[in-house]
Amino acid sequence: MVECTSRLAERLRKEAGEGGGEVEIGEEMHKLTADIISRTEFGSSFEKGKELFNHLTVLQRRCAQATRHLCFPGSRFLPSKYNREIKYLKMEVERLLIEIIQSRRDCAEMGRSSTHGDDLLGLLLNEMDSDKNNNNNNNNLQLIMDECKTFFFAGHETTALLLTWTMMLLADNPTWQEKVRDEVREVFGCDGLPSVDRLSKLTSLSKVINESLRLYPPATLLPRMAFEDLKLGDLTIPKGLSIWIPVLAIHHSEELWGKDANQFNPERFGGRPFASGRHFIPFAAGPRNCIGQQFALMEAKIILATLISKFKFTISNNYRHAPIVVLTIKPKYGVQVILKPLDS
Numbered sequence: 559m560v561e562c563t564s565r566l567a568e569r570l571r572k573e574a575g576e577g578g579g580e581v582e583i584g585e586e587m588h589k590l591t592a593d594i595i596s597r598t599e600f601g602s603s604f605e606k607g608k609e610l611f612n613h614l615t616v617l618q619r620r621c622a623q624a625t626r627h628l629c630f631p632g633s634r635f636l637p638s639k640y641n642r643e644i645k646y647l648k649m650e651v652e653r654l655l656i657e658i659i660q661s662r663r664d665c666a667e668m669g670r671s672s673t674h675g676d677d678l679l680g681l682l683l684n685e686m687d688s689d690k691n692n693n694n695n696n697n698n699l700q701l702i703m704d705e706c707k708t709f710f711f712a713g714h715e716t717t718a719l720l721l722t723w724t725m726m727l728l729a730d731n732p733t734w735q736e737k738v739r740d741e742v743r744e745v746f747g748c749d750g751l752p753s754v755d756r757l758s759k760l761t762s763l764s765k766v767i768n769e770s771l772r773l774y775p776p777a778t779l780l781p782r783m784a785f786e787d788l789k790l791g792d793l794t795i796p797k798g799l800s801i802w803i804p805v806l807a808i809h810h811s812e813e814l815w816g817k818d819a820n821q822f823n824p825e826r827f828g829g830r831p832f833a834s835g836r837h838f839i840p841f842a843a844g845p846r847n848c849i850g851q852q853f854a855l856m857e858a859k860i861i862l863a864t865l866i867s868k869f870k871f872t873i874s875n876n877y878r879h880a881p882i883v884v885l886t887i888k889p890k891y892g893v894q895v896i897l898k899p900l901d902s
């Protein structure tokens with residue numbers, strides 16, 4: 559995380575020049591978080607992993623486009639342009655995954671390494687091999703491939719959006735930007751690289767991140783289904799009914815957060831206790847909550863601490879505030895900020 563972020567900061571410093579320059583920070587955050595999750599999942603096979611994730615990103619886009627076209631029973635089996643491309647991309651993704659997995663296995667079998675590695679793929683393969691009672695290799699392989707895809711989808715766009723909105727909020731609130739910068743300098747020194755053991759000392763940054771997750775929760779809705787008849791207050795919910803938990807509405811409720819519910823006020827996370835599992839649910843709650851929550855928060859702190867210690871940023875005149883909700887909440891026209899390198 560630290561390495562990828564330092565590389566990005568160096569490039570932005572060059573692109574912005576001494577006097578500063580405009581950057582669409584959303585695009586940069588997407589590339590950075592995709593880079594980080596690819597390295598986390600595929601470490602040594604990172605280049606192949608990146609190629610695979612490029613295919614997955616196009617696949618996701620094509621599937622979304624396909625749903626906007628006329629559908630009738632069986633239409634997904636027709637050899638239309640979208641269906642053919644979707645089929646090709648799916649096959650390519652699986653081919654690349656099998657190639658990566660096979661080369662890990664070959665290394666272990668030839669004795670070049672004793673395990674499959676300590677990245678996510680390596681951990682899953684080690685686990686699969688240690689379960690000697692399980693002979694269902696094909697099913698397990700499919701499971702591992704599916705986990706790799708899930709982690710990529712679940713783990714990069716959400717974090718990229720958190721970072722993008724937080725940069726927008728900090729650019730728009732110079733007092734909080736300065737406060738967080740002072741804190742980062744105090745904890746890590748003027749040009750010190752972030753270290754994991756001291757991240758918990760960044761209390762102002764944590765409040766800003768929480769407030770950003772409250773105002774712009776990347777997952778705006780949580781779909782659930784009632785497994786049994788149940789009663790919620792005055793509501794009777796029959797078994798089998800689909801329920802959507804409206805995270806965005808709960809996070810903006812004046813009844814829960816007060817009259818300033820729509821305003822940026824990180825201090826609200828400093829004093830008054832709030833019901834974290836009910837009123838504040840950016841990572842959901844209960845047994846199916848986000849498994850990557852700690853990873854995402856660590857990543858966000860490292861990236862924001864690095865950028866804030868190296869740049870001063872303001873909102874560009876080209877920025878148009880237009881959040882749109884397409885399951886996640888995105889800035890429709892991106893977030894343009896002016897980055898001015900700071901002397902370190």
Ligand code: HEM
Pocket residue numbers: 708709712713714716717720775776777780781839840841842845846847848849850851853854
């Ligand atoms: C700011 C960043 C993130 C947010 C806001 C977020 C939010 C969520 C939410 C709300 C869920 C529950 C969805 C549901 O129950 O319907 C979820 C599930 C999940 N998240 Fe995250 N997430 C983030 C980052 C990550 C990261 C970085 C990873 C992986 C490294 C990750 C992996 C997962 C996985 C695998 C699940 C499915 C868990 C399950 O079904 O048991 N997430 N996330």
